[in-house]
Amino acid sequence: MAWTKNVLRVNLEAGTCTTELLNMQWAQDYLGQRGLATKYLVSEIDPKVDPFSPMNKLIFVTGPLTGTMAATGGRYSVVTKGPLTGAIACSNSGGYFGAELKFAGWDMVIFEGASPKPVYLLINDGKAELVDASHLWGKTVWETEETIKAQHQDPQIRVAAIGRAGENRVLYAAIVNDLHRAAGRSGVGAVMGSKNLKAVAVRGTRTDAYQMANPQAFLAATEAGKKVLAANGVTGQGLPTYGTQVLMNVINELGALPTRNHREVQFEGAHDISGEAMHEKRPTDGKANLVTNGACFGCTIACGRISRMDPSHFSVKDKPQYHGASGGVEYEAAWALGAANGVNDLEALTYANFLCNEDGFDPISFGATVGAAMELFDLGILTEKETGLKMPFGSTEALVKLAEWTAQGIGFGKIIGLGSRRLCEKYGRPDLSMTVKSQEFPAYDGRGLQGMGLAYATNNRGACHLRGYMVSPEVLGIPVKMEPQATEGKPAMLKAFQDLTAVVDSAGICLFTTFAWGLSDIQPQIQAACEGDWSEERLLLVGERIWNLEREFNLAAGFTAKDDNLPPRLMKEPAKTGPQKGAVSKLDIMLPEYYQLRGWTKEGVPTAETRSRLGV
Amino acid sequence: MKVTLKLFASLAAHLPAEARSRHRIELDVEPGVTVADLIQRQGIPPSQCAIVLVDGVWVAGPEWGTRTLAEGQALAIWPPVAGG
Numbered sequence: 001m002a003w004t005k006n007v008l009r010v011n012l013e014a015g016t017c018t019t020e021l022l023n024m025q026w027a028q029d030y031l032g033q034r035g036l037a038t039k040y041l042v043s044e045i046d047p048k049v050d051p052f053s054p055m056n057k058l059i060f061v062t063g064p065l066t067g068t069m070a071a072t073g074g075r076y077s078v079v080t081k082g083p084l085t086g087a088i089a090c091s092n093s094g095g096y097f098g099a100e101l102k103f104a105g106w107d108m109v110i111f112e113g114a115s116p117k118p119v120y121l122l123i124n125d126g127k128a129e130l131v132d133a134s135h136l137w138g139k140t141v142w143e144t145e146e147t148i149k150a151q152h153q154d155p156q157i158r159v160a161a162i163g164r165a166g167e168n169r170v171l172y173a174a175i176v177n178d179l180h181r182a183a184g185r186s187g188v189g190a191v192m193g194s195k196n197l198k199a200v201a202v203r204g205t206r207t208d209a210y211q212m213a214n215p216q217a218f219l220a221a222t223e224a225g226k227k228v229l230a231a232n233g234v235t236g237q238g239l240p241t242y243g244t245q246v247l248m249n250v251i252n253e254l255g256a257l258p259t260r261n262h263r264e265v266q267f268e269g270a271h272d273i274s275g276e277a278m279h280e281k282r283p284t285d286g287k288a289n290l291v292t293n294g295a296c297f298g299c300t301i302a303c304g305r306i307s308r309m310d311p312s313h314f315s316v317k318d319k320p321q322y323h324g325a326s327g328g329v330e331y332e333a334a335w336a337l338g339a340a341n342g343v344n345d346l347e348a349l350t351y352a353n354f355l356c357n358e359d360g361f362d363p364i365s366f367g368a369t370v371g372a373a374m375e376l377f378d379l380g381i382l383t384e385k386e387t388g389l390k391m392p393f394g395s396t397e398a399l400v401k402l403a404e405w406t407a408q409g410i411g412f413g414k415i416i417g418l419g420s421r422r423l424c425e426k427y428g429r430p431d432l433s434m435t436v437k438s439q440e441f442p443a444y445d446g447r448g449l450q451g452m453g454l455a456y457a458t459n460n461r462g463a464c465h466l467r468g469y470m471v472s473p474e475v476l477g478i479p480v481k482m483e484p485q486a487t488e489g490k491p492a493m494l495k496a497f498q499d500l501t502a503v504v505d506s507a508g509i510c511l512f513t514t515f516a517w518g519l520s521d522i523q524p525q526i527q528a529a530c531e532g533d534w535s536e537e538r539l540l541l542v543g544e545r546i547w548n549l550e551r552e553f554n555l556a557a558g559f560t561a562k563d564d565n566l567p568p569r570l571m572k573e574p575a576k577t578g579p580q581k582g583a584v585s586k587l588d589i590m591l592p593e594y595y596q597l598r599g600w601t602k603e604g605v606p607t608a609e610t611r612s613r614l615g616v
Numbered sequence: 617m618k619v620t621l622k623l624f625a626s627l628a629a630h631l632p633a634e635a636r637s638r639h640r641i642e643l644d645v646e647p648g649v650t651v652a653d654l655i656q657r658q659g660i661p662p663s664q665c666a667i668v669l670v671d672g673v674w675v676a677g678p679e680w681g682t683r684t685l686a687e688g689q690a691l692a693i694w695p696p697v698a699g700g
Contacts, residue, residue: 237626241625
C-alpha cells in the first residue's frame, strides 16, 4: 500500500524522536495528507489552545500518492492551529521535499512541545535526530538551506525552513522548501518559529518505503492520467507557457480584479504585471523577466515561474545576490504585491516576491496588508511620522521598503507582520480589512464572482482560493460555464468543489491537475495505490468528512456562523467599473442554501444526522 | 465603425507585430460584424478560442456567429489557460 505506515513523533521539549505505526483506520477514513493530519491534530490538541503555546502541534504530512509516479505526486502539507486566524490551518506545498520525506519512510512527522533552544530536525531514512540550530537562527531560508547542505556535505538533502519572518512570528509566516516552494498561508511558519524549530532536513533513499496495492494497475492509471494532462490545452500548454499569471488580464477584463484594497475591481496597470508582460523584453537590458518554467517532483505540467530581475532596478542595483534566477511571481503574488496596492512595476513585485521566499512570508497576506495600510495612509489615519515613510497607493518605494522591513522584523514592518485585520483594528477601521476569519483575500473579487464570495465566506481556513475554486466555472467554463453574477446552483457546485478538493489535497497530488482531471481520472490512481475499496462515492464521502472535521474544529475553537461573512465593503459598496459594475455580494442568498446542502443547522452546525452519516 | 480586438497569451501571434506587446488593435469594421467574423478575419483557429469576452462578458461558442459588436466594443480572446 502507498502509505509507509510510519509516523515520526518529535517531542521538542524532551528532544526525543520516536516511531509509531500509522493509525490505519484513520487512513481508511481520511486517506492521507490534509485529511489524515487534521484527524491527528483534532484528536491531540485542545481547539482553544493558543497557537503559539507549546500545547499546539505542528504536523508535516504526505499523501499516499506523494513520491509515486502519479503526475504531480510531490505534495506535502503542514497542519496546525493557525496564528493568523485561530482556525485550522493546512498549507500545501510542492517542490521535492514531500517526496523525499516519503522516500525516507515517513507518512508524517508530528512536532509537539517547544524546544528550549533553536534546533532543526535531521532525517536520514529511518534515523532522525534534533540538531542544534543556534548558528542558523537569524538566517534566511536560503542561507539555512545552503548551510545545512554544506554542513552535512550532501547537496541532495531537501530542506523546509523558516526565515526571519517565522522566527519573528509574522502572523502569515511561511515554511519554504526547495528555496521557493512554500506552505504559504495561515502562518504555519510562525508556529514553527514559536517551537524554536528552524528547519526540517531530509534525505530519503529507501526503495522499500512503500508498496503499491496493485503496481501494474497503478502504472496503467498514472500513464493514462499523464496523457490526459498532456492533451489538455490548459495543463498541456497554457500553464507551462504562461503559468497562473496569465489570469491577470482575464480577471481584469472581467471586472473582478481587486484593486487598491478592494476599492476598485479593475487595475489600469494589470497588463504591466501580467503573465504576458513577463515574456516581454525589458528596454533596460533587453531581457525578459521570465527565464523559464519549472516543475515540482513528478509534475508533467510545470507551471512554476523562474525569473531574473533587471540588475539596474533601484531595488537590487547594489545587491548582486538578487541578480540570479529564482522563483518569480505567480498570479496570486503578482496581484497582492501589485494590483492590491496599485503598484505596476513588475521588477519591484519580483523583488518583493524574492524576499517573501528568502525570509518565508506569504505574499498574498503581506501584499493585501500593505494595501490596507496604504488606504489608511490615503485617509490620513496613518502618517509618515507613524510609519517612517510615505506610502500612498502605487508607491513602488513603499512596497519595497515594507517588504524589507517585514522580512527583517524592523520598523513599521512589525505592524505589517500582524496582518490586515489587526492592522485595521489597531487604527480604528476594522471595516477596511479585506479578510475572512482574519485571513486576507486572494486575487478574485467576491462581488464580481459570486461563487468565490461564498467560497471565501465558508472556507475553513479563512479567505482562500484553494478550497473551492469557483473561478473554474465562473470564468474558465470548467467543468461548465456559470455566469459570474448568478447565484443559482453555486452553493451545490461549491460544496462539490470543496469535497473534491479535500480528496485531492489528501492524496498527495496538485490541485492544478483538476483543470484536466475529473474524479474518474484520479480514482483509478488511488484505487491502484491504496488497499481497500476507493470508489468515487467513497472518495467524495471522505472529502465531505474532512470538510466537516475541519468545521467541527473551528466551531470548538469558538467560531460561529457570524464568521462565515465578508467585509462590509463587499456587501455594501458596489463594483465601480466594468461588466460587474453595480454588483455587491449576494452572500445572504447563497449561505442558507449552502448550510442546508451541507446538512448543517441554520447556525452552521452539523446536525446529529450529518455527524452520524460521516462518522465525525 | 471602430472596435477593439484584444488577443492574449499565444494568440497575440495573430496580431500585427507592432501591436503584440499591448495585445490589442483597433479595427475598422462594417456594422453587424460578429464575433465569429473577427475570429475568422484574424485567422485564429476557433479551437484555440477558450475564453471569449465582449466588454468583459462571456460569449459561448454557439453564439459567436450571431453575437454582433457595436461601435466601441472590445472583443478579448484567450487560448485554454487557467490560474490559481
